[in-house]
Amino acid sequence: MRKIAVVGLGYVGLPVAVEFGKKQPVIGFDINEARIKDLQKGIDFTNEVEQADLNQADMTFTSDPTKLSEADFIIVAVPTPITETKQPDLTPLLKASETVGKHMSKDTIVVFESTVYPGATEEDCVPVLEKHSGLVNGKDFFVGYSPERINPGDKVNTFKTITKVVSGQTDEVLNIIADVYASVVDAGVFKAKSIKVAEAAKVIENTQRDINIALMNELAIIFEKMDIDTSDVLEAAGTKWNFLNFSPGLVGGHCIGVDPYYLTYKAEQLGHYPEMILAGRQINDFTGKFIARKVVKDMIREGINMQSATITILGFTFKENVPDIRNTRVIDMIEELESFGLTVQVTDAYADAEEVKRHYDIDLVDQKDLKKTDAVIYAVPHESYQDIGWQLFDDLYNSNDLLVFDVKGELERENKPSNVILRRL
Numbered sequence: 001m002r003k004i005a006v007v008g009l010g011y012v013g014l015p016v017a018v019e020f021g022k023k024q025p026v027i028g029f030d031i032n033e034a035r036i037k038d039l040q041k042g043i044d045f046t047n048e049v050e051q052a053d054l055n056q057a058d059m060t061f062t063s064d065p066t067k068l069s070e071a072d073f074i075i076v077a078v079p080t081p082i083t084e085t086k087q088p089d090l091t092p093l094l095k096a097s098e099t100v101g102k103h104m105s106k107d108t109i110v111v112f113e114s115t116v117y118p119g120a121t122e123e124d125c126v127p128v129l130e131k132h133s134g135l136v137n138g139k140d141f142f143v144g145y146s147p148e149r150i151n152p153g154d155k156v157n158t159f160k161t162i163t164k165v166v167s168g169q170t171d172e173v174l175n176i177i178a179d180v181y182a183s184v185v186d187a188g189v190f191k192a193k194s195i196k197v198a199e200a201a202k203v204i205e206n207t208q209r210d211i212n213i214a215l216m217n218e219l220a221i222i223f224e225k226m227d228i229d230t231s232d233v234l235e236a237a238g239t240k241w242n243f244l245n246f247s248p249g250l251v252g253g254h255c256i257g258v259d260p261y262y263l264t265y266k267a268e269q270l271g272h273y274p275e276m277i278l279a280g281r282q283i284n285d286f287t288g289k290f291i292a293r294k295v296v297k298d299m300i301r302e303g304i305n306m307q308s309a310t311i312t313i314l315g316f317t318f319k320e321n322v323p324d325i326r327n328t329r330v331i332d333m334i335e336e337l338e339s340f341g342l343t344v345q346v347t348d349a350y351a352d353a354e355e356v357k358r359h360y361d362i363d364l365v366d367q368k369d370l371k372k373t374d375a376v377i378y379a380v381p382h383e384s385y386q387d388i389g390w391q392l393f394d395d396l397y398n399s400n401d402l403l404v405f406d407v408k409g410e411l412e413r414e415n416k417p418s419n420v421i422l423r424r425l
Contacts, residue, residue, distance in 0.1 A: 002072055002073035002109075002180055003025075003027075003070060003071045003072050003073065004017075004020050004026045004027070004071060004074075004075065004180070005026070005027035005028075005029060005067070005068050005070070005071035005073070005075070006020070006028050006029065006075045006077060007029050007030075007068070007074060007075065007077065007078065007096050007099070007100060008029075008030060008077040008078035008079075008092075008096065009028050009029070009030040009032075009036075009039065009061070010030075010046065010077070010078075010079065011152050011254075011324065012077040012113060012114075012148040012150045013030075013075070013078070013113075014028070014039070014044060014046065014048060014049055015049055015150060015158065015159045016075060016077060016113070016148075016159055017057070017059060017075075018053050018054060018057045018059065019057075019160060019184045019185075020183075021056075021059045022053075022056055022058075023183060023184060024058065025058045025059075026057070026058065026059055026060070027059075027060050027062065027067050027068065027070060027071055028059050028060065028061045028062070029062055029064075029065065029067060029068060030063060031063060032063070033063045036061050036062060036063045039054065039059075039061040042055055045323060045352075046152070046323065046324070047153075047321075047322065048150070048152065065103050067103075068099070068103040068104060069103045069105050070105075071105075072107060072108045072109065073108070073109050073111070074100055074104060074109070074110045075111050075146075076093070076096050076097070076100065076112045076113065076114060076125075077113040077114060077148060078092040078093055078095075078114055079254060080092065080093055080114045080115050080116055080258075080262070081254070081258060081326075082258050082261050086261050086281075087261070087265060088116075088261065088262050088265050090116070090120065092114075093114050093116070093120075093124075093125065094124065094128055097128040097129050097132075098128055098132050100129060101128055101129040101130070101131065101132030101133040102132045106135060106141065107141065108141045108142075109141070109142045109143070109144060109173060109176060110125075110141065110142070110143050110144070111144040111145065111146050111166075111177055112125060112143070112145050112146075113145075113146055113148040114148070115148070115202050115203060115258075115259050115262065116199055116202075116203070116262060117262040117263060117265060117266035118196040118197075118199040118203070119196055119199070120199065121143060121195050121199060122143070122195060122196075125143070126143055129141065129143070137169075138169060138170075142168065142170065142173045143168075143169055143173075143195070144167055144168035144173055144174065144177045144195065145166075145167045145195045145198045146164060146165060146166045146167065146177065146181060146198065147165055147198055147201060147202030147205075149202075149205075152253075152319065152322045152324055153321040153322040159184075159185065160184065160186045160187070161186060161187050162185075162187055163188055163189065163190050164182075164185045164188070164189045164190070165190045165192055165198050165202070166178045166181055166189050166190070166192065166198070167191070167192040167193075167194060167195045167197065167198035168195070174191055178191055202259075203260075203262055203263045204263065205259075206256045206259040206260065207259060207260040207277055209246075209256050210251060210257070210260050210277075210280050210281065211276060211277065211280040212244060213246055213248070213249065213256070213280075213284060214251075214284050215246070215280075216230070216246050216247055216249075217248045217249070217251075217283050217284060217286075217290075218283050219233070219248065220248040220425040221290060224290075224294060224425075230248055230424070231247075231409045231424050231425065247409065248287070248425040249287070249407055249408050249425065250284075250287055250288055250291075250328075250330065250332075250379070250407065251284040251285075251287070251329060252318035252319070252326075252327045252329040252330070253318035253324065253327055253328070254318075254326045254327060257284065257285075257318075257327050260281055263277065264277050264278055264281075284329075285329075285332075287329065288329045288336065289332055289333070289336045291333055291377070291405070291407060291425070292333040292334075292337045292340075293336065294423070295311070295337070295375060295377060295405050298375075298403055298405070298421075299311075299374065299375055299403060302403055302421060304374045304375065304403070305374075306341075306342065309342055309374040309375070310342070310343045310344075310345060310372070310373045310374055310398070311337055311342055311344050311345075311373060311374065311375045311376070312344075312345050312346075312347070312370060312373040312375070312376045313333065313334065313344060313346045313347070313376075313377045314347060314376060314379060314380065314385060314392070315347075315348055315349075315381070315382060315385070316328060316330050316331075316347075316348040316362070316364065316379070316380065317330075317348060317351050317380055317382075318330075319380065320380050320381050320382050320383065321382055321383050323350040323352060325351050325352075325355060325356055325359065325360070330346075330379050330380065331360055331362070333377060333379065334362065345365050345370060345371060345373070346363075346364055346365065347364060347366065347367045347370060348380065348382075349367070349382045349385065350382060351364060370395070370396060372395075372396060372397065373397075373398055374398050374399070374402075374403065375402070375403040375404070375405065376393060376396060376402065376404045376405070377407065378405065378407060378410070378411065379407050381408055381410040386410060389411075389415070390411065390412075390416065390417055390420070393420065397419070400419055401419050401420070401421055402419065402420050402421065403421045403423065404420050404421065404422050405423045405424070406422060406423070406424045407425065409425065
């Protein structure tokens, strides 16, 4: 049995570590000491792992990198963000590789799960491992790649229930990696032809979704000029058996809004300008501003006094039912609305107020403390909001009518109060 360690205990690493921990002792390493202390107490701020599962797993949570020397199968699951200029930022991945290299033992297999461009594992990470370990790749240690497929907030499609793509630098290493993951993944494993193939498979999963959502967002922009409800159009078109079920909306987070830039970066390095992928990114990055401008137009049409108007935004995280605020595109709406001189108040049922203030300089308001408002943007349909339904807006009316813009079209139109003016993409 392989001795497993997981480096990086965030939205991806922790669920992976805990599932292995239910089968055998596992070392969970993270440089965030506060995170380690919380996990030792059975607390997971990401809400991805239940306390009962944490308690059930045989885990050693640590920020001491020397513990990695006790493992011979190390899984690296750290973030791979982008810079302000939308270039891949491999800093966390290379730092993790350095830490692993300094402390790994001979004959260790290192498996990377972080989303990267094809070639990064062998071209960027392996040299760092060799430099800091003094070991030779392919002789003294081996590497593999198994792309993460964690969907934050999703309790149905989980680490155990999604087919695990695996790859390794030799057939023998591939088989070992496949066996290790197969011991905990109920859906089974798929052996990719090479490490680069596995890397490419991951990065195109989210690129495909990004482009499809971009098409929906562009359709929303076109249909807005025609005064057509995009949701109505998609409902009608969806009656055809092969129509793909995508909807317009904000595209943020650490995956769909980021991963395509890893592929476009590599493509441009090779002399190809990826027009469709970058066009999709531009459309999706513009959508927050488009929604804000649409709301402003609707407010003017309804005769709302723009000089004294207040707009309320319900939801700030990048998607529903998670506390994750990384790369949330709700901020685009806020900044655009404020550029018109409007007062904006923001609330969220999951986001940490201190973290939002630190990263975005936005002061979240408790839902019970929201002031009367002239318009509401229902940005993130958290389950707690959906459970309340239209009563969510009862205390927000600033006048007889209330303009509500439902970004994801989650509110039930048939139950809409008569004094609500409902708008959607």
